[in-house]
Amino acid sequence: MKRLLTVSIAVLMVMALAVSASAAGIIYIITPSTSNPFFGTEQRVGAAKAKALGYEPKCFSHDDDAATQLQLFEAAISDGAVAIICDNAGADASIEAVRKAVEAKIPVFLIDREINESGLAIAQIVADNAQGAAAIAEKWVEAMDYKGKYAELLGLESDTNCWVRSQNYHSVIDEYPDFEMVAQQSANWSQTEGYSKTEAILQAHPEITGIICGNDTMACGAAQACVDAGRTDIKIIGLDGSDDAASYIAKGQMVGTALQQIARITEISVEQADAYVKDGTKPASEKQLVPCVAITKDNVAKLSQFVYTE
Amino acid sequence: MKAKIIAVIAAIALIVFVAKSAKVIEKGTEAQYTGVAVFDAKASSSSDWDKIAAEISANAADITTLDISTFGAGKAVIIKGTVSAYDSKANGRRNTITIAPDNYTGSANITVQLGSIYTGTAVRDIQTLKTFGDFTNQTEWSQYAKALNSQIDSAVVSPLAIKEDIKGKHVTVTGAATASGNNVTVTPVAIVID
Numbered sequence: 220m221k222r223l224l225t226v227s228i229a230v231l232m233v234m235a236l237a238v239s240a241s242a243a244g245i246i247y248i249i250t251p252s253t254s255n256p257f258f259g260t261e262q263r264v265g266a267a268k269a270k271a272l273g274y275e276p277k278c279f280s281h282d283d284d285a286a287t288q289l290q291l292f293e294a295a296i297s298d299g300a301v302a303i304i305c306d307n308a309g310a311d312a313s314i315e316a317v318r319k320a321v322e323a324k325i326p327v328f329l330i331d332r333e334i335n336e337s338g339l340a341i342a343q344i345v346a347d348n349a350q351g352a353a354a355i356a357e358k359w360v361e362a363m364d365y366k367g368k369y370a371e372l373l374g375l376e377s378d379t380n381c382w383v384r385s386q387n388y389h390s391v392i393d394e395y396p397d398f399e400m401v402a403q404q405s406a407n408w409s410q411t412e413g414y415s416k417t418e419a420i421l422q423a424h425p426e427i428t429g430i431i432c433g434n435d436t437m438a439c440g441a442a443q444a445c446v447d448a449g450r451t452d453i454k455i456i457g458l459d460g461s462d463d464a465a466s467y468i469a470k471g472q473m474v475g476t477a478l479q480q481i482a483r484i485t486e487i488s489v490e491q492a493d494a495y496v497k498d499g500t501k502p503a504s505e506k507q508l509v510p511c512v513a514i515t516k517d518n519v520a521k522l523s524q525f526v527y528t529e
Numbered sequence: 530m531k532a533k534i535i536a537v538i539a540a541i542a543l544i545v546f547v548a549k550s551a552k553v554i555e556k557g558t559e560a561q562y563t564g565v566a567v568f569d570a571k572a573s574s575s576s577d578w579d580k581i582a583a584e585i586s587a588n589a590a591d592i593t594t595l596d597i598s599t600f601g602a603g604k605a606v607i608i609k610g611t612v613s614a615y616d617s618k619a620n621g622r623r624n625t626i627t628i629a630p631d632n633y634t635g636s637a638n639i640t641v642q643l644g645s646i647y648t649g650t651a652v653r654d655i656q657t658l659k660t661f662g663d664f665t666n667q668t669e670w671s672q673y674a675k676a677l678n679s680q681i682d683s684a685v686v687s688p689l690a691i692k693e694d695i696k697g698k699h700v701t702v703t704g705a706a707t708a709s710g711n712n713v714t715v716t717p718v719a720i721v722i723d
Contacts, residue, residue: 348667390672394622504660504662506661517710
């Protein structure tokens with residue numbers, strides 16, 4: 220008798236579990252390493268939004284390794300996920316993983332980074348890096364009074380965003396003939412490299428008055444190197460909108476950054492996944508751009524954890 | 530010796546054959562062969578320009594009737610008023626005028642960009658002829674905005690050769706306005722000096 224009761228309770232529990240899991244389904248949220256708070260925000264905001272819409276979120280990091288990413292996509296398939304939200308591990312390397320999911324009838328919603336193939340993912344929602352870079356470069360040329368020698372710290376040169384940002388910084392700066400770039404080096408998106416490269420550049424080119432950086436992590440490294448060298452005259456910009464950069468901007472040690480509204484982008488992706496799962500509604504267009512917000516000391520107080528509040 | 534001569538003759542024959550059979554594709558005509566067109570922002574924007582200027586003019590509302598907090602990415606506006614200031618920065622590359630609209634009691638500070646360098650993407654962002662989906666990537670979409678701004682300079686602003694003596698004159702400006710705090714920046718698509 221006791222045994223029967225236990226078994227029936229177990230059966231009931233399994234049924235309850237199955238019901239709760241299938242109520243709306245599992246959404247996989249796959250991102251690069253959360254050691255970068257930007258990607259941490261994707262998992263935090265994505266999971267919260269998925270839960271709010273009745274789904275069971277499962278968050279993983281592929282650590283920018285395409286093989287790991289493929290395993291995670293395969294796990295999502297065998298787990299019967301209803302949708303995958305992914306900040307991918309490479310524009311070309313990720314195509315295979317996305318295609319596998321699509322073949323298994325699991326819709327994929329890409330955020331932050333595009334892949335070099337259209338028609339696979341339901342959505343590719345990215346920050347308008349080109350517009351963001353141009354917008355903050357405009358603030359920088361004003362701060363520089365339209366002239367001067369400067370250096371550029373590039374991101375990882377294999378990354379599309381590295382060149383989109385650099386090209387769009389230059390699309391603004393190069394219109395003014397009184398600017399001269401005396402050094403351009405990659406600091407691979409890294410803060411420690413941003414610091415050491417800036418130290419070396421300041422030694423070799425003490426005449427510079429500005430440094431443009433492909434992201435906030437490198438910009439924070441550059442800003443700290445300038446502070447430590449007593450060069451508070453140097454005008455620095457980055458791009459991302461991190462809280463670390465916000466703190467340098469508030470102290471006047473950086474001119475500004477362009478906020479990629481990653482929290483908003485992630486929310487949009489989960490909303491679109493929900494609409495698609497419910498009745499097959501697709502967004503009007505696969506590729507979608509969310510504008511960046513130029514952040515300077517005038518509005519930095521409105522920025523926290525990649526969220527800009529008017 | 531004999532073998533060497535034969536080898537040389539064979540090599541020459543091969544070179545002649547390759548040179549004759551290979552097709553030289555002239556620069557700029559690759560697209561005819563590959564089907565991949567090289568994006569030309571300038572050409573694309575100049576053929577779109579008349580339609581875009583007409584669309585913005587048709588949608589423009591009197592700026593004094595609008596709430597600037599709704600300007601967001603951009604709003605089509607028309608401003609009738611007196612030029613209260615002319616400002617030149619960056620060695621004459623960033624020129625602007627400030628306009629005091631007729632019968633305006635609001636506190637917004639309204640400036641109009643006169644180039645030759647224009648900031649922002651307001652004209653691109655309010656037109657509806659083209660969308661991001663019509664372009665391959667963000668960079669082309671960004672180049673399109675810049676090319677439209679260049680059109681403004683060559684078609685609208687440059688021909689007027691506006692100098693400091695515009696101060697005090699009455700003007701009618703149509704364009705795309707954006708707002709930051711109390712400051713409104715207008716990128717013009719038409720300027721009439723009355």
